[in-house]
Amino acid sequence: MLFKPRAKNSIPARATRSTKRGVQYASWINRQNKKVTAEIHTDDEGDEYVYIECATWYARWKDSEGRRIQKNTECVDKSAANAVLARWRGRAEKVRAGYIRAADEHQDRRKSNLIDTVLNEYAASLKQTGRTDRHIDYIKYVVVEIKTTANIHRIVDLTRRHIEVYLAGLQDKGVGARTRNMHKALINGFCVFALRHGYLESNPAANIETANQALDRRHVRRALTDTEITQLLDAAEARPIENFLYGNVGAVDVAKVKPGTLDELRRIGQERRLVYETLLTTAARWGELRAVTVADCVLDGNAPHIRLQATATKNRQADTVPLTVSLAKKLKAWAKTNGRIGKARLFNMGVSGLRALTADLMFANIPVETDEGVIDIHALRHTAATRLARAGVPVSVAQRVLRHSDPKLTMSLYSHLGVLDTTAAVESLPAWDAAKAKAKRKA
Known part of the structure; x- marks a missing residue:
């Protein structure tokens, strides 16, 4: 039931008195600039007082254990107070039915917390799960941008409309569909956390339309051909010393160059070639290979491989990538020649190898961008996937090599197969009358 409790108060000095029917x-x-009229009472000592109703409605009901509960709905409107009471009674019914715990029955899920407070809790939770600081900072950026765009501060004020307006604003600014979908996923993760921890009654980011990335591809990559791979590897090895000898103004007298300088330039070229070979063979990501130590490499036996550290992989799980026997021999010789053992990094790789790759492509006369797409570091992974497809490797096996969670991702990389590849596949089909001709030969 709903009621408004009355409180005993003294008569305000500014009150006017009146008498109706002897009362x-x-x-x-x-x-609140509202007129209040109350009956005047007198206590045993002759002091006058009045009873004043509370401004908000109170609810009284029985919980799941039969206890009588009385609580302020904090609603001035009676219909709104009825809705609150219905929710409280419904929670008691869910406890009796076993849908929620009894300990959660009397928790007020409508916590009036600031978005910043919830965001800090979410960041701390992600930190415990091993997410990187870069990832957490980006989530904070997205949530703060929504808060600023919507001009809200409390988590309970966040609505679906606010999120849709934010995503539409990104589109108006020319942000690609893939980035918008990523922002939507990050917002959804934040809202799911808030829902599970009692800050929201429902997820405002649920069921928001996903942008069509196929209609808005901003960065199309292409795969290298086998000929281009050979040219790239040769260029990567030769470019450091070639640039030193012939890239400067004026001729360089090799006789005056210290032997150690030339040896170091040759070592840099060899290392760069091995980096590309390893990326093209294992389909590893740049950051994953950058974190590999010599101890992570199993270079002997019939199944050489590299163990990837969980701190470096995209899904934050340790994994392995296979090596060919010939590449394993090259890596073993590289580590031995350069005195790298144990926890020493296998390669000296920078945070990004794009600048060096671009220079190597130009040195090899390979166009960085064509009508088919661009070549960047991640395109080497696309190239590895395409070579697996051309070799007839089943998608399920390629998915394991590429460490994709969804085979659709693997199939999307197989799209680099060209007309020559598909033509060869069709040519391998038997002729229409092949079965008939075979039957005649048997007859």
């Missing part, structure tokens, strides 16, 4: 009343204007 005295006091009238005055309250702080």
Whole structure:
């Protein structure tokens, strides 16, 4: 039931008195500029007082254990108070039915917390799961941008409309569909956390339309051909010393160059070639290979491989990538020649290898961008996937090599197969009359 409790108060000094049917009343204007009229009572000591109703409605009901509960709905409107009471009674029914715990029955899920407070809790939770600081900072950036765009501060004020307006604003700014979908996923993760921890009654980011990335591809990569791979590897090895000898103004007298300088340039070229070979063979990501140590490499036996550290992989799980026997021999010789053992990094790789790759492509006369797409570091992974497809490797096996969670991702990389590849596949089909001709030969 709903009711408004009354409190005993003294008669305000500004009140006016009136008498109706022999009963005295006091009238005055309250702080909300509303007229209040109350009956005047007198206690045993002769002091006068009035009873004033509370401004909000209170609810009284029985919880799941039969206890009588009385609580302020904090609603001035009676219909709104009825809705709150219905929710409280419904929670008691869910406890009896076994849908929620009894300990959660009396928790007020409508916590009036600031978005910043919830965001800090979410960041701390992600930190415990091993997410990188870069990833957490980006989530904070997205949530703060939504808060600023919507001009809200409390988590309970976040609505679906706010999120849709934010995503539409990104589109108006020319942000690609893939980035918008990523922002939507990050917002959804934040809202799911808030829902599970009682800050929201429902997820405002649920069921928001996903942008069509196929219609808005901003960065199309292409795969290298086998001929281009050979040219790239040769260029990567030769470019450091070639640039030193012939890339400067004026001729360089090799006789005056210290032997150690030339040896170091040759070592840099060999290392760069091995980096590309390893990326093209294992389909590893740049950051994953950058974190590999010599101890992570199993270079002997019939199944050489590299163990990838969980801190470096995209899904934060340790994994392995296979090596060919010939590449394993090259890596073993590389580590031995350069005195790298144990926890020493296998390669000296920078945070990004794009600048060096671009220079190597130009040195090899390979166009960085064509009508088919661009070549960047991640395109080497696309190239590895395409070579697996051309070799007839089943998608399920390629998915394991590429460490994709969804085979659709693997199939998307197989799209680099060209007309020559598909033509060869069709040519391998038997002729229409092949079965008939075979039957005649048997006859």
